[in-house]
Amino acid sequence: MIKPFTTALLALLLVSSEARAGHYPVTVQSCNREVVFQHAPEHAVSNDVNLTEMMLALGLKSRMAGYTGVSGWSTGNEALRAQLKGVPELARQYPSVEVLVNAGVDFYFAGWNYGMQVGGPVTPATLAPLHIAVYELSESCAHVMPRPAATFNDVYDDLRNLGRIFDADAQASMLMDDMQKRLAMVTRRIGNNAAPPRVFVYDSGEDKPFTAGGLAMPTALIKAAGGRNVMDDVQQSWTRVSWESVVARNPQAIVIVDYGAVTAAQKIQFLLDQPALRNLDAIRDRRFIVIPYDSATPGIRNVAAVETIAHALHPKAFAQ
Template sequence: MMKTTRLSALLLILGSAAFHAAHAAHYPVTVPSCNRQVTFAHAPSRAVSNDVNLTEMLLALGVRARMAGYTGISGWKTANPQLAAELKGLPELAQRYPSLETLVAAHADLYVAGWNYGMRVGGPITPATLAPFGIATYELTESCAHVMPRPAASLDDVYNDLRNLGAIFDVDARAQSVIAAMQARVAAVAKALNSTHERPRVFVYDSGEDKPFTAGDLAMPTALIRAAGGRNVMDDLAQSWAQVSWESVVARDPQVIVIVDYGAVTAAQKAAFLLGSPALANVAAIRNRRFVVVPYDAATPGVQNAQAIETLARGLHPEAFAAAPQR
């Protein structure tokens, strides 16, 4: 048993050395991460991603073999069958946010996360707390609004993350391919909406009964709705995701409600709650029962954003897609 263990360890070391040697010309690489610059002497070999959207980015870039595991998916119930199949055999190190001890024990060399996507300002897991343990951190661009001034969220935030992660792992060509595929789908939606001038008022409903949790101007759904030919009624809220009052929703009278689908409460249950709320009875979206359901990983920054725009555009402007086959 001891000989087998030593042999496995030796093969791991030799394999890692061979990988680093093959990619040495690409490094060192420095990429921006929020208000920091992060330098990599070689490609990470023990990366850990948090949340479904960031995990899907790494899988799309083809770097699963360079991952030690992932966190924050089963605890929020955000996985889908396809993702579950792709992750089979890769350990989920924590159901929600990981602890410092968890990442250290996994021998992580990179934590791919974001603010409120695996890290909290002033919390136990931050780039500063991980650095002494040799764990680099790459921060989701959209989430940087929690630690620095930023403009409204945009698809460029996602493309930026894919390019940076492509550089970190030396898979630039793969990153460009993923970006180009997303851009082509978004362009196809824009073409279909070319003659559409109405921009329906949209409210994003994530969760909450006493007060709804929704997306402001700095959160990705606002950009997705805009690309789909609508307008987020909370685009005057200079925040990312935040709680608002039902009174403010009623005052803005959304014509469509986007339901973010994840967690223990199903999209159908969320719709039933909204339809049964006396306070919302006169809202246009409720009167006309206009709901569009978008999965969590498509509503948050990631490779599913093009799919989200297609879904939203069909929901907001069905007439523009009446003769177009669905993907």
């Protein structure tokens, strides 16, 4: 005989299960596509450190069949490796179709130039016949469709959509609320600035610097920190520009994206050693701001980047 308490508990679990099942199907916008999910993915893979951190922050580790594109670019850190314990890295850089299929993947969280390339072998179109759904990082959509400059809304949209896809809406809301509160604190500190400091983003490159154009996330980070990306009129995402264009725009500070085999210190020394750059305000003042890769690219670390940049651009505002 089933006791009344047990019967009530079974009924509650049944109602809860039905309520969760009622969450689906879910339709989300991914770049210029609508993607329908009949249920939460069970064997997900994320590419790159920033996308993987979003998955972990949403409590989705148990749903992950693996991750890709971290060790090959030297973008991980000890804390992330500890969080990922037990989750395999399926590919050091971009995964192949075969790697994803062999791992039984049903969901790939990636982006254009974040695990996929236009015209490459791994795309939403090539994975669809294999029953692998793809959600594309919003900022990266600039590579496949016209879109405005990146903003924090892109990150919020990604968190919100992942929350809907995996039935993790509450976790997504908590993350967004925390980010918004921290950003509001920075805004209150720095106040209005009629002449925001000019900032250049240096990722890598010697003959031509690889930098963030107006459609890349650092433009939004610098703006939120009370500065202006000197390349904000370049209607591209991450791209290469000429050193002549950098000189012409005379940045007052340079953000160094720290990752890979070349250290931030080595990147700074390279810039200091270039005769053509010696008259830049940023070079003369030795005004370099170092942020890690996962803070510069869209993800949960973006607010930390804003805080770092804001402290460097407006030290008096944070001196109290």
